Amino acid sequence: MSEGGQSLRERRRVETQRMIQAHAMRLFAEHGYDATTVNQIAHAAGVSSMTVYRHFPTKEDLVLHDGYDPLIASRVAARPAGEPLVRRIGRTLVETTRDVLGPAAGDRPSPERELLLARLRLMIDTPALRARHLDSQYATQRAIVGALLGEAPDPEAEFRVWVAAGACLAAMHVALTRWAREDGRADLPGLIAAALGAAFGEEFGRDSGGELGEGAGGDAAGGSGRDAGEAAG
Amino acid sequence: MSEGGQSLRERRRVETQRMIQAHAMRLFAEHGYDATTVNQIAHAAGVSSMTVYRHFPTKEDLVLHDGYDPLIASRVAARPAGEPLVRRIGRTLVETTRDVLGPAAGDRPSPERELLLARLRLMIDTPALRARHLDSQYATQRAIVGALLGEAPDPEAEFRVWVAAGACLAAMHVALTRWAREDGRADLPGLIAAALGAAFGEEFGRDSGGELGEGAGGDAAGGSGRDAGEAAG
DNA sequence: CTCAAACTGTTAGTGACTAACAGGACGATA
């Protein structure tokens, strides 16, 4: 999808980016992020290190580069405006994740799923990447706020949108972390819905009638996560 | 407080740390974070750059160094165990902030307040610091989870604690950002309570009887935010 | 007083990242 149309230069540029990133991810998986130098990546990709830096401004961007923000922003803006903020943002996250990972929640490895898993694994246990990942999550938060605040300069409303977006993304981050720690065995959209449910005591699983029940996700997150939780400690 | 008691070496060590950090913050405020080198900081403090690195493992730690995590952890563990998770964590954040900044919420500048303001200002608009700050917030989240999960290895309960802590800290982060953008004019604990209220639809302002009503929280979020309109575009 | 541990400075080195210059490939135009 959306592969052609651009000029030859454009296609070559995208191709080079993908090649460099693929070599980088392979080397990171083999030797670890810190132990891999940009020079090694450049040499493996058959280019100079300057070329790497011209395509990816920092070494961290070789892992963090994904274009989900505009997708999430457009989708959250498309949801009914009358919906409560948290539900509007939360369901957008659940459904966008479901569509990105593919319609089926089965165990067959889709390339998108494997790439996301590999990136999450690196981002979780490499401190520099974890920090940058959280910052990119902050960029997502900014994108959501921008999409929901197109023409409403009310500072109090803006405050509420910032809070809702931040809380929803924080919940999703917990789900992402757990999903990666389980090597992607659970159903990620279900996990995100369970996390949002645990935070806000609502139902984020299905838009209307929940015919799927709990399926794969409920197993990992523990049921439908309806109870907002008396403390366990 | 808690200045004495340790050995002479310990006191000198703390003293050196404070001196280096003070010079660093001053230079950062004067010339900006990126434009200030560690060598300049070391020279201003009258030490070598290696000494700086031995006290602060990275340049970013010169700004991010604060010891609030164990305080928050002990306080959240001290709250009644029967309380719902979000309320337990949220109120801990509000009250700890109030106690750290001083009992009164007035406009008189306490040194703790000014230092927090200066640090937040740097952390908000310096990308590297912002990322590291979000990672330190993640460390706070881990501390809260650890405090609330002392001896309960239930993975489902752990998941809920992670989500609750993450969502509460995300709400607090919005409050911190807005507070710093307003140059600390608003009441920070009230702002945090308002953010938590906006996220979870509860009351986080006062512990028991809410005689203050919405005064501090609601007003701070809406009314005093005069110049926050730029982000909407 | 003696000695181990801690603190500091110096030196040399790695690696991410930038600036500046030069050569080659692309794409539109005469």
Add this chain to the structure above:
DNA sequence: TATCGTCCTGTTAGTCACTAACAGTTTGAG
């Protein structure tokens, strides 16, 4: 087809955060 401006790439030299290893000094306990 030939020309020319633009984009892409490689090379070089340099800055800066950060580390490792060695040496000298100070501190505190026996």
